[in-house]
Amino acid sequence: MKIIMLGAPGAGKGTQAKMIAERYGIPHVSTGDILRANIKNGTELGAKAKTYMDQGLLVPDDLVVDLVIDRFREADCQNGYILDGFPRTIPQAEALDRALQAIGESVDYAINVEVPDENIVRRMSGRRACVSCGATYHIVYNPTKVENICDVCGGELILRDDDKPETVQNRLSVYHDQTQPLIEYYNKKGILQQVDGTVDMKDVFAAICKILGE
Ligand code: AP5
Numbered sequence: 001m002k003i004i005m006l007g008a009p010g011a012g013k014g015t016q017a018k019m020i021a022e023r024y025g026i027p028h029v030s031t032g033d034i035l036r037a038n039i040k041n042g043t044e045l046g047a048k049a050k051t052y053m054d055q056g057l058l059v060p061d062d063l064v065v066d067l068v069i070d071r072f073r074e075a076d077c078q079n080g081y082i083l084d085g086f087p088r089t090i091p092q093a094e095a096l097d098r099a100l101q102a103i104g105e106s107v108d109y110a111i112n113v114e115v116p117d118e119n120i121v122r123r124m125s126g127r128r129a130c131v132s133c134g135a136t137y138h139i140v141y142n143p144t145k146v147e148n149i150c151d152v153c154g155g156e157l158i159l160r161d162d163d164k165p166e167t168v169q170n171r172l173s174v175y176h177d178q179t180q181p182l183i184e185y186y187n188k189k190g191i192l193q194q195v196d197g198t199v200d201m202k203d204v205f206a207a208i209c210k211i212l213g214e
């Protein structure tokens with residue numbers, strides 16, 4: 001099963017993708033997480049990506065496309081995967097289609113998590129991410145058991161650099177310009193599914209499971 005998660009920054013793509021990955025036993029491939037790991041490890045790719053990410057801009061297509069295509073050739077992706085944050089532009093979607101067509105495969109579901117812009121800024125300012133394992137929380141909607149300590153690994157929680165309100169505005173306008181057209185792209189292919197992302201995260205997950213077949 002090959003799934004793409006679509007949605008604005010902060011719509012809950014990562015939150016849902018983690019739960020889907022666990023339920024269906026497929027890997028969660030997040031380009032944002034891969035890029036942040038590269039920044040943390042001080043790689044050349046990380047240094048290049050950081051200059052864009054800190055401004056809320058997209059990293060150039062050529063830096064992310066090969067990264068993802070190499071990733072889904074790894075053994076754990078044999079039974080499928082869930083892509084979170086990729087594709088994010090029409091050229092990325094076309095590159096993904098070409099790579100899959102070359103091996104006689106295609107994407108099964110593109111799930112769009114719908115959340116209006118008004119809700120997004122509130123969500124981002126309350127999000128906290130674990131520096132060690134990348135687990136995400138929300139200070140109101142999904143708090144940790146002990147304040148500022150990751151439930152999964154005991155790591156420290158931080159506010160992501162790009163979650164400051166002014167950067168969130170940039171990410172939203174980049175989303176509307178460059179990523180939102182993918183909704184129509186996948187609609188035309190007949191694989192688009194829409195879910196309401198404003199309800200409780202468990203209810204969003206239930207709606208997705210219904211689409212995927214439990
Ligand atoms: P990326 O890491 O992908 O960020 P994003 O798309 O902006 O999305 P987020 O991770 O911010 O949000 P999310 O939808 O995963 O929401 P979450 O589940 O955390 O990318 C970051 C940057 O990397 C980009 O700006 C770009 O520069 C670069 N990049 C990455 N991929 C790229 C690509 N393909 N091409 C080019 N550049 C790329 O939830 C948000 C918060 O809300 C959390 O606190 C959560 O607990 C809470 N929440 C979730 N669901 C609910 C709910 N139902 N109710 C209440 N709260 C909820």
Ligand code: MG
Pocket residue numbers: 013014015030032084085
């Ligand atoms: Mg995310």
